[in-house]
Amino acid sequence: MTGVVSPMAAPAALRGAGAWKPAELLFWTLPVIGWFAFPENLPLLTQIAITALFALSLDLVLGVAGMVTLGHAAFFGVGAYAAGMLPAYLGIGDPLLGLVAAAAAAALAGALTSPLMLRGSGLSQLMVSVGINAMLYEAANKATEVTGGVDGLPGVENTPLFGMWSFDLYGRTAYVYAVVVLLLLFWMARRVVRSPFGVSLRGIRLNAARMPALGVPVNRRLAVVWTLAAAYAGVAGALLTQTTQFVSINVLGFDRSAEVLLILILGGAGHLYGALVGAVAYMSIHHLLADIDPEFWQFWIGLIFIVVVLFARDGALGAAARIRDLIRNLILGRGASR
């Protein structure tokens, strides 16, 4: 992160930690395997990549910096609408421009809401996040001339990527596009988290009272990461819009905010990879359940929430935690210590 000058030389843990481990590289072959293994299911895999990016954005605020939010869909939605309105009203169909616009819009929303979020703590912070999300949902719901309200915003037409690859019916372009964006943003998040800025965020999560004594401007750091995460969420929303060519009001739904929280906890917060693993696990479960039991899947999802909290949160109990640890051991080559 630029603008952050560490007064001391970075400790050894910071230096040299930036190198990619073999297990990480192995993880990133998964999208390639997915391409060949499930050629008919590319739209689903695209959804997984988008969800992973959204969960990654939540991990920056919740897992790394320790801010609990239940309204993260607000920024996802802002990005989704921004990317939808650009082609729909201004006729600018370039997908990359759409991403930039969505990131900017969501970052602006993040910057504007960060003072509100930092005003309170605990329950009131949680409530502010719920309130902001609800406000935006209601605004999108009522501003039907602009957003289409509950009917959604159809006809989002994007021009071919780099003028070369158009978004095809099988979702090939969309998949590669989403995965590459995810990889790039993940790489950036990884750098941010390992920078002195990222370390100070972790310090804030662990002991916010002590950080000012170390000369860390706590609220400013949190505002920056909040804004950054908002931009990430906005890009995720934009990807959804561009790959489905439609904006539904559900992008702002409370369910989405709750779901992404579960995904992150399911995968393990604070490790960045947890967000990705959680997204893969959750979306696969969701897909299977909805296939098996289209009427009743919500029940099982709810049950997963409950089981995760009761058993998988405290130690090695629970299948979710065991699988998570196993995967993490395999991927990162070390035990899950937290």
Place this chain on the structure above:
Amino acid sequence: MTILFDGIASGMLLFLISSGLSVTLGLMGIINLAHGAFAMLGGYVCVVALDRYGIPFPVAVLMATLSAAAAGVALERLVYRRLYGAGQLDQVLFSIGLIFVSMALARWLFGPQPQPIRLPGWLQGQVQLPWIEIGVYRAFLIVLGLVVAVTLHRAVGVTRFGARLRAAVDRPAVARGLGIDVDRVFVVAFAIGSALAGLGGAVGVELLGLDPSFPLRYLVYFLIVVVVGGSGSFEGSLVASVLIGIFDVAGKYYVPQVGSFIIYTVMVVMLIVRPQGLFGRPSP
């Protein structure tokens, strides 16, 4: 004038449901987002008792209240008690899970359609006062709300149980040392909270409607009441509910294109200006 009256009535209904949340969230400090699920349970019990078995309305409401209380006790014993010491995030996730489960169950049992309710004759119709025409049902809500408010205020503020509850919440270890059965106090308090949700859910079917999405649709409203009113303050919840009721009804009447936006804005502004709520004690 009618708008003011309707606003007060819907505010009172909001208070009836949210007062239970003031107990569980406000007093006991559990982030129980699933409060609406207990209200929904009350609503369904009431509708089924009325429609399918022809049970008189007051008895049906009582049954709704008791079944919500029973569900509250069962869940408290089984799961909520494990979460008292847990972090916010766990409580949030758990109660969201409970919401999803309850919604799926309700859809499975009763289908996705809204449930109609046939109010008894004595709750229907209008009464013509010299300067205003009022609906009997809404007047009933106001009276019931006031009765609950006064009872709760006395129960928590004056009775021995109230003192025990406050002690158990503030300093569980010391309360235990004084011979207070903290576990039991918590079960009873949770049962009261759930019972109030069931009561509100039952009498509110006419005004709020009842379908499986109930717990999520009104979640923000319930939370607003507690947060705006101030944690653990029933006076605060009452004032907040009535204000929100009036704002909401007036807002939807005069500026329908804005809808619920006003309420959410009021809440966020309120949280910014007074994070501890209208009547809340500043957090220690």
